[in-house]
Amino acid sequence: MTDPLHERTRRYFFRDCGLGVGKIALASMLADSGSKLFGAPAASALTESPIAPKPGHFDGKAKRVIYLFMAGAPSQLELFDNKPKLAELAGSPLPPSVIDGQRYAFIQPDAAVLGPCFSFNKHGQSGAEISEVLPHLSKVVDDIAIVRSMTTDKFNHAPAQLFVNTGNGIPGRPAMGSWLSYGLGSEANDLPSFVVLKSGGNLSGGASMWSSGFLPSTHQGVPFRESGDAILHTSNPGGLDMQSQRDSIDLIKNLNQQHASSAGDPEITTRINAYEMAYRMQSRAPELMDFSSESQATLDLYGAKPGDKKAAFANNVLLARRLAERGCRFIQVYHSGWDHHSQVKNGVTNQARMTDQACAALIMDLKQRGMLEDTLVVWGGEFGRTPMVEASAALGRSQGRDHHPQAFTMWMAGGGIKPGIQYGKTDELGFNVVENPVHVHDLQATILHCLGLDHNRLTYRMNGLNFKLTGVEHHKPVLDLLT
DSSP, X not given: OOOGGGGOOHHHHHXXXXXXXXXXXXXXXXXXXXXXXXXXXXXXXXXXXXXXOOOOSSOOSOSEEEEXXXXXXXXXXXXXXXOHHHHHHBTSBOOHHHHTTXXXXXXXXXXXXXXXXXXXXXXXXXTEEEETTOTTGGGGGGGEEEEEEEEOSOOSHHHHHHHHHHSSSSTTSOOHHHHHHHHHOOSOSSSOSEEEEEESSOOTTGGGGGOOTTSOGGGOOEEOOSSSSSSTTOSOOTTOOHHHHHHHHHHHHHHHHHHHHHHOOHHHHHHHHHHHHHHHHHXXXXXXXXXXXXXXXXXXXXXOOTTOGGGHHXXXXXXXXXXXXXXXXXXXXXXXXXXXXXXXHHHHHXXXXXXXXHHHHHHHHHHHTTOGGGEEEEEEOSOEEEEEEEEETTTTEEEEEXXXXXXXXXXXXXXXXXXXXXXXXXXTTSOSEEESOEEHHHHHHXXXXXXXXXXXXXXXXXXXXXXXXXXXXXXXXXXXXXX
């Protein structure tokens, strides 16, 4: 018996299939033009990088951010906020009118006052008061803006660190670096737009602090390692040369593109670009991590010693400058170890010794390279420390300070920030903000503003809601900090 399909001609097929040549041609045209009516991405969408540079809402002064995050909450009372009154009250409890209704993690509100552990001196033309444990930062006070009136809603480390980094105290929200990658893309096509560098130990907020959350995962922060390959899996296995690697990636790319054109899943596009980025980083990352091109004077300026774990923070800060030069949008430098529930004097001394030189060096180095004007540098932790002492024989603690969300200090420089100013004020006990409070969401709105983004317009729609970094409350950029 003859198969009836063999008797069908192409003419009959086009007549009977219900489409016709015209409709097939139209479908082809729509596919080529990337019609989104059917949910499938355009051919151009499959090849265009999701982190390609994009314009902001307006012209921003900054092009990139280096965020020096001091995890654990540095004591503002030992570093930036000089309170002689605490020395007078040392050993006595604060007045009930000040501490009424307060909650703390490890002490009672009526704990005795702990006086400042260090002396302060005025520096520069701005006359900023800086602790004696920050001799290097004291040399650049006229280039930074010190904000002494920071305040937050969270009083434990993990939620507070998440709050500063993602705008929310629970995991699952996009990090600030992810928002900037999503909103502006990157000027580097061979490095991630959002890079994470770590030193000093574990972070209470964990990897959720550099998560892309509900944003496409291409905007995820990429941690660089201190030793070995900077990024895992960028080295080829033994016996695989670059041409074989290129051939493999091209094959995978073609398969992914075919699947993406039918499935319309943006994560497939993310995967395609992740493979391409990884291939480019195979040649770029080794050069990035090689400090041999840096002068000895530059290494000495930062206190950087390649391969020396004791200089991990200094090495990371120098690496952050190198990443900024190469177009990365957001470089997050985490340094843990500032949680001084006991022996705050020794703890702050040790941490300042590890971090002060490199932080000041970054400002000087960016400035002499002409990069400070369009690089925003931010320094600070998740909250402050109490004026009252923490002491517990059961926990082996003495002469420490507890968590204090009501008031803390941060500083910013470059990228549209007014240099040489001190903004905000706390009361004579360093307990509450009494002038120009700056909420964490205000800080985030200010950072976005410096890069040309309106925090109210930088949104992502999910589950019927428009989400943004700065939450639903009314917050705004601190215009007094801007040039």
